[in-house]
Amino acid sequence: MEYVQERVTTLHDFADPVPDAPVDRAAVVVPMTEREHASLAAERTFATLERLDPGRVVVALRAGEGRVGAVRDWLSGYDLSCEVLWCDGPGVGALLADAGLDGARGKGRDVWLALGVAAASEQFVVVHDADAKGYSERHVRRLLFPLERGHDFSKGYYARVENDRLYGRLFRLFYAPLVRALAERHDAPLVDYLDAFRYALSGEFAASGSLVRRFRVPRGWGLEVGTLGDAFREAGFAGTAQVDLGVHEHDHRAVSGPSGLGDMSEQVGAALLHALADAGVRPEFDALRGTYREAAATLVEQYAADAAFNGLDYDRGEEREQVAAYADAVRPPGADDRLPAWDDAPIAPAAVSEAAREDLEGVA
Incomplete structure (x- = not known):
């Protein structure tokens, strides 16, 4: 155990803290693929969110048409204010194409869609994956904690030691x-x-809604680094914190x-x-x-x-x-494929929500 501070504020796990945090004013974005649906890790994630009761949960779902109905129905079994964005739905695809935003699909694109919807309704946004086997309500609370204390951006870090x-x-x-x-x-x-x-490549971070709306998100696996570049430009060292989330076990x-x-x-x-x-x-x-x-x-x-x-x-x-x-x-x-900041986007988050809702209604 150590207590070294970096150039950004570093919050350590000295006593297994579960700090007070503005959970009721936060949207939690969870990118998820169809293969993660109903896994033990995903079940733990959503059961924990059910107990935590954030202001909103937005699931950025990547799934084929034959699977999306089962995922939607499974998620409906949790007592959550949960919005499912089917990122591969035809209506969402058409909306992006009409706005000149069609292009490569990937995790970053999925999260970008959910970030717009989340930041439109809540003051704070938390993002984390659905595959952490040791997921805990501590994670959301710790990520949110710095945001009411002068920081706009908070990044999770943890040890990756398994087996x-x-x-x-x-x-x-x-x-x-x-x-x-x-x-x-x-x-x-x-x-x-x-x-x-x-741990700059962790998928866990939190930010104020105003900062999220200024992120230009890469479409694929560059999501985490892309957000750091924009966080530096908009929040800088003084507005950034990193938070100890303990030991994580993820898919390899x-x-x-x-x-x-x-x-x-x-x-x-x-x-x-x-x-x-x-x-x-x-x-x-x-x-x-x-x-x-x-x-x-x-x-x-x-x-x-x-x-x-x-x-x-x-x-x-x-x-x-x-x-x-x-x-x-x-x-x-290669060419810069970052999606635009939501503050400058040619479509509105409400239009994304509506297209995704209609896509889901069209699935058995």
């Missing part, structure tokens, strides 16, 4: 060494900000294949580099890639020592292979 192994590989072996490499080559406040987070992904960590690293890297470009940071990529490899090699040895100290299994060779795979993502990003 006697270190996880969180995309953060440990891609994001962290890449930000270290950027810090070595660029003196920029945004890089310092990105380096201040203990393979490195290769669709939606694997390799694919995710490309999207995370692109989102990070677009945020840096906004701040005037333009790396020389061949040199940055070499510095990234050096930083990652150092971290592999540090993680190996930490694992040995704690009696954990650790495969240096496997970790180095992942670094080699991630290095390909250190390259100029």
